[in-house]
Amino acid sequence: MYVELKHINKHFGNFKASDDVSFGIEKGKLIGLLGPSGSGKTTILRMIAGLETPDNGDIIIDGKIINNVPASKRGIGFVFQSYALFRYMTVFENIAFGLRVLKKPENEIKERVAELVKLIGLEGLEKRYPSQLSGGQRQRVAFARALAPNPQLLLLDEPFAAIDAKVRQELRHWLKEMIAKLGVTSIFVTHDQDEAIEVADEIIIMNKGRIDQIGKPLDVYSTPKTSFVASFFGQPSIFKDYSKFNSFEAIDGAEQAIVRPEFVKVTKKDETQKYGKSAQEGVVTDVAFRGSGIELTVLVNGETLTARRSFDEPSVSVGEKVDVFVYRIFVTAGDNAYLLENKSFRDPVIVI
Structure with a gap:
């Protein structure tokens, strides 16, 4: 060195x-x-x-x-x-x-x-x-x-x-x-x-x-190898009970869940939802223009998530009911971070 x-x-x-x-x-x-x-x-x-x-x-x-x-x-x-x-x-x-x-x-x-x-x-x-x-x-x-x-x-x-x-x-x-x-x-x-x-x-x-x-x-x-690094990047949504979201493996000792915007797919009710069984209904609470795309804030099962849609997709309005599919999530236990993928998306992968 x-x-x-x-x-x-x-x-x-x-x-x-x-x-x-x-x-x-x-x-x-x-x-x-x-x-x-x-x-x-x-x-x-x-x-x-x-x-x-x-x-x-x-x-x-x-x-x-x-x-x-x-x-x-x-x-x-x-x-x-x-x-x-x-x-x-x-x-x-x-x-x-x-x-x-x-x-x-x-x-x-x-x-x-x-x-x-x-x-x-x-x-x-x-x-x-x-x-x-x-x-x-x-x-x-x-x-x-x-x-x-x-x-x-x-x-x-x-x-x-x-x-x-x-x-x-x-x-x-x-x-x-x-x-x-x-x-x-x-x-x-x-x-x-x-x-x-x-x-x-x-x-x-x-x-x-x-x-x-x-x-x-x-x-x-x-x-990320630690809970701090997992939560440091991007605009993560952080909450404790990730069992509110369908099809994720349970981790012993889990303390909190971290969801980045790129882990969330928001679709309008009249759009095709590929993973419909695992998608859940949410309500759009905010829509913001971010230069490279549209940033959405969505309330799902009492939790607030941030997601993104491109300009090419149909517009979404505040108050609109949408389908929300969370396909990846970081779960922290102690100082360790685990990456889980939605079971309906693919088999879960854990990274320590």
Whole structure:
């Protein structure tokens, strides 16, 4: 492993920000640190950068323990969510800043900055100041500034948080392509699930200072190993008694059920219902336009479920009675998550 954290603990007073955190990252990978506010992900990033010191445990980069190495000597690039560009420096000077600190020759600085300006697609804007750039352009400059000294590791703290939705989507693709092209090992912190799934090679899910799960985005999303991870993604409906829904196997010690919108099929009364025997009647309580489709809130047997329909399907109205088929469900017992499939859909599959 190129980057390793071994049994890292960090307290801020009585608050435990990192609780025996251990993981490894292969060279050249783009890793997403994902979790809710207060889960400890930014603390981990800052300890790797040298901006915080662990109470105990080791941080290892390229086989060397760096706990006592000053931040300036770690060879790490850091991109902040607020850009942190120097307002009175041009694009050129912002990117060149780290190279000047290292006292690189002027011809080498000009060559490196020109290379990076081309890489981030801002040729011709070298003399502009940050106030003359869009949010997306400023973040690209911050990215180039972090890369200028050729860091061995790139850290990004919610790099798209201050950017509007459309530009954020564009920058996600751009960042993934740039990291792949440069081959620099990178870790980015985010609380945006879609962002982590789309950009990261692997995701590390954090909760209350601990790691709940590590894996490829699809694996973490589709086969959560803990109740927290199962309930973290998407817009889940959570309730206790899943026996209200037909044709699911009983799990000993079951505490709650988690149903994601994609697990629910809503059909109008005059539409064909393939699994009619297991479908149940529900009442639509809300209809919302979500850009990529229609989001429905449906009341079934006293439980509220969220479901989706496409624009191509006939419209559904608030107050309308519909058929609701729940074909998949997560059930949690203790800290374990089990995936069950409706018996009328196929034989149940359990993932622990």
